[in-house]
Amino acid sequence: MKCHYIYTQDGLKVLIPGCMAVAVSGDIQDCTCRNELTERQFERKEYNDTVKALRKEIKELEEENAELNHIIEKLTTKWKKNTKA
Ligand SMILES: [Zn+2]
Incomplete structure (x- = not known):
C-alpha cells in the first residue's frame, strides 16, 4: 500500500508509511511508492x-x-x- 494519511476519531492526521523512505523520515515528500514496482x-x-x-x-x-x-x-x-x- 502507498503512503497515505488516516484521520483518527480525534481528527488527528496520521501518516501511514508505505515505503522505507517515509518510514524512516516520517515525511511523505520522500515517498518512493510510485517508483516501486x-x-x-x-x-x-x-x-x-x-x-x-x-x-x-x-x-x-x-x-x-x-x-x-x-x-x-x-x-x-x-x-x-x-x-x-
Ligand atoms: Zn511511500
Missing part, C-alpha cells in the same frame, strides 16, 4: 524488456541477412558473367 509488475517489465531486446536483435539479423543475400547475388552474377566469357 510490485514483484509481478517487475517480472512483467523484465519480460517486456527481454522481448523488446530480442525483437531488435531479430530485426538486425534480418537486415544483415538481406545485406548478405545482396552480396551473394552480386557475386553470383559476376561469376556467371566470368564463366561465360
Whole structure:
C-alpha cells in the first residue's frame, strides 16, 4: 500500500508509511511508492524488456541477412558473367 494519511476519531492526521523512505523520515515528500514496482509488475517489465531486446536483435539479423543475400547475388552474377566469357 502507498503512503497515505488516516484521520483518527480525534481528527488527528496520521501518516501511514508505505515505503522505507517515509518510514524512516516520517515525511511523505520522500515517498518512493510510485517508483516501486510490485514483484509481478517487475517480472512483467523484465519480460517486456527481454522481448523488446530480442525483437531488435531479430530485426538486425534480418537486415544483415538481406545485406548478405545482396552480396551473394552480386557475386553470383559476376561469376556467371566470368564463366561465360
Ligand atoms: Zn511511500
